Amino acid sequence: MATEAMVKLEGIHKRFGPLDVLKGVDIEIAKGEVVCVLGPSGSGKSTLLRCVNLLEPPEEGEIFVAGNDICKGPNSGSGEQGWKLDFVRQRVGIVFQQFNLFPHKTALQNVTLAQETVLGRSSAEARAKATELLERVGLGDRLGQYPETLSGGQQQRVAIARALAMDPEVMLFDEVTSALDPELVKEVLDVMRELAEEGMTMIVVTHEIGFAKEVADRVVFMDGGVIVEEGPPAQVLESPREERTKQFLGLVLER
Amino acid sequence: MSEFFQQYFDFTVMGDYFGEVLDGFFKNLLVFVVAAVLALIWGLILALIRQLPGKKFMPLRGLTIAYIDVFRAVPILIVILLISGSLPFLDFLPKSIRIPQWFGQPDPYWYGVMALTLVYGAYMAEVYRAGIEAVPGGQVEAARSLGMTHGQAMRHIVVPQAVTKIPAPMLNELISLLKDTTLVGVIALGESVLIGREIQSETFNSSAYILAGVMFLVITLPMARLVDYLIKRNRGRVTRGSHMEVA
Numbered sequence: 001m002a003t004e005a006m007v008k009l010e011g012i013h014k015r016f017g018p019l020d021v022l023k024g025v026d027i028e029i030a031k032g033e034v035v036c037v038l039g040p041s042g043s044g045k046s047t048l049l050r051c052v053n054l055l056e057p058p059e060e061g062e063i064f065v066a067g068n069d070i071c072k073g074p075n076s077g078s079g080e081q082g083w084k085l086d087f088v089r090q091r092v093g094i095v096f097q098q099f100n101l102f103p104h105k106t107a108l109q110n111v112t113l114a115q116e117t118v119l120g121r122s123s124a125e126a127r128a129k130a131t132e133l134l135e136r137v138g139l140g141d142r143l144g145q146y147p148e149t150l151s152g153g154q155q156q157r158v159a160i161a162r163a164l165a166m167d168p169e170v171m172l173f174d175e176v177t178s179a180l181d182p183e184l185v186k187e188v189l190d191v192m193r194e195l196a197e198e199g200m201t202m203i204v205v206t207h208e209i210g211f212a213k214e215v216a217d218r219v220v221f222m223d224g225g226v227i228v229e230e231g232p233p234a235q236v237l238e239s240p241r242e243e244r245t246k247q248f249l250g251l252v253l254e255r
Numbered sequence: 256m257s258e259f260f261q262q263y264f265d266f267t268v269m270g271d272y273f274g275e276v277l278d279g280f281f282k283n284l285l286v287f288v289v290a291a292v293l294a295l296i297w298g299l300i301l302a303l304i305r306q307l308p309g310k311k312f313m314p315l316r317g318l319t320i321a322y323i324d325v326f327r328a329v330p331i332l333i334v335i336l337l338i339s340g341s342l343p344f345l346d347f348l349p350k351s352i353r354i355p356q357w358f359g360q361p362d363p364y365w366y367g368v369m370a371l372t373l374v375y376g377a378y379m380a381e382v383y384r385a386g387i388e389a390v391p392g393g394q395v396e397a398a399r400s401l402g403m404t405h406g407q408a409m410r411h412i413v414v415p416q417a418v419t420k421i422p423a424p425m426l427n428e429l430i431s432l433l434k435d436t437t438l439v440g441v442i443a444l445g446e447s448v449l450i451g452r453e454i455q456s457e458t459f460n461s462s463a464y465i466l467a468g469v470m471f472l473v474i475t476l477p478m479a480r481l482v483d484y485l486i487k488r489n490r491g492r493v494t495r496g497s498h499m500e501v502a
Binding site: 053055085086089090093094096098100101102103104113114117118119159162163166 | 397412415416
């Protein structure tokens with residue numbers, strides 16, 4: 001695993017003003033590995049995810065993506081300019097809790113836009129790729145529809161297709177089913193499950209214990225800005241060692 | 256009573272001078288159209304500079320904010336008089352800029368257009384800013400996470416959404432701009448109010464002013480109704496949106 005780390009975080013610290021959100025996080029994710037991150041709200045799990053693609057650049061620590069230290073840009077130091085943003089964002093895709101689809105673009109345009117503007121693909125090429133991806137997530141018949149006419153689950157699937165269109169090597173999922181009605185959760189999780197089976201490297205922040213149990217190669221439990229416990233899903237979810245993990249799982253499974 | 260009525264609504268005076276006042280009003284419209292287009296562009300440029308990210312652009316952002324503050328705070332009349340009074344004497348500039356007479360329009364016309372563009376550009380920048388800030392932050396994050404640059408995110412994602420949120424306040428500014436074109440009469444552009452003044456001093460009758468005022472009403476009233484309609488429609492849209500989230 002250590003030889004082929006796709007993503008590697010070393011001693012990540014992140015503060016928002018006086019608030020210490022991440023207090024030194026180390027983790028390695030191998031190519032093709034699916035890691036589910038669990039934890040109570042405020043534990044720093046979403047922030048950790050957003051550090052990986054530098055939406056929240058960490059104050060301390062190193063992040064390696066595909067062996068590149070992305071925290072050491074050409075003019076390393078202050079602000080966004082110091083980071084290897086292009087490198088990261090073309091290799092790391094992210095899907096958000098609130099979908100964040102572009103409301104003034106159709107489903108198809110949501111998936112083609114960045115292909116054309118960022119990757120410089122021709123519109124025919126981008127269209128073909130987008131159509132293929134939207135078909136893959138079961139939305140081949142919705143290409144021309146605007147986000148507001150789609151259900152939450154459909155919107156989230158468009159968002160997954162949009163991220164995949166950039167040919168990422170890593171996909172980040174930030175509580176992608178938390179804003180969905182219960183009956184729409186499954187269709188999104190199914191798409192993610194397929195993606196995992198195809199060998200995508202995935203970091204999934206989620207409250208879906210069932211999904212973690214079934215799909216994850218490894219489960220990470222975070223609390224208070226640190227990793228409390230990690231291991232295979234069967235071990236962490238069924239016989240956790242740490243008291244805090246037990247407590248949390250007790251609360252979640254009670255529902 | 257009829258004397259009172261006649262002072263303001265003498266239809267003979269209105270009839271006799273209708274053509275002259277209308278000619279003047281066309282000049283108002285001509286100032287308005289050109290200044291409006293320029294102010295809409297200039298305002299967008301200012302608003303976009305103001306959104307530039309990072310430390311590198313701090314001086315430019317500061318300069319823009321200062322510009323907007325100053326031109327929103329200063330009476331337009333001062334700006335008009337300052338430009339028309341100073342520009343002709345700035346000898347280091349070419350004559351075509353000191354005394355502009357482009358497209359067959361006289362120099363007071365262009366001084367007026369310049370002044371109104373400078374001032375209304377600042378107003379428009381504030382309107383755009385409100386629109387840009389009304390676009391949820393998640394939109395920029397999504398665009399950036401797909402690898403778009405700040406400029407691409409602005410151009411493809413933020414600005415197209417921002418402009419759909421601001422037609423009502425923008426129209427309000429345009430109504431004000433149309434009315435403020437009468438200020439250019441001060442530097443001897445023969446617009447409707449200046450014409451009205453000449454007629455008033457000739458006939459000792461104020462009906463020409465009323466006539467000019469009615470011409471403005473004919474244009475601005477529909478604009479005001481349109482503002483109301485847009486606000487109402489927007490409210491409807493917001494309510495629909497929230498219903499959808501609940502459903």
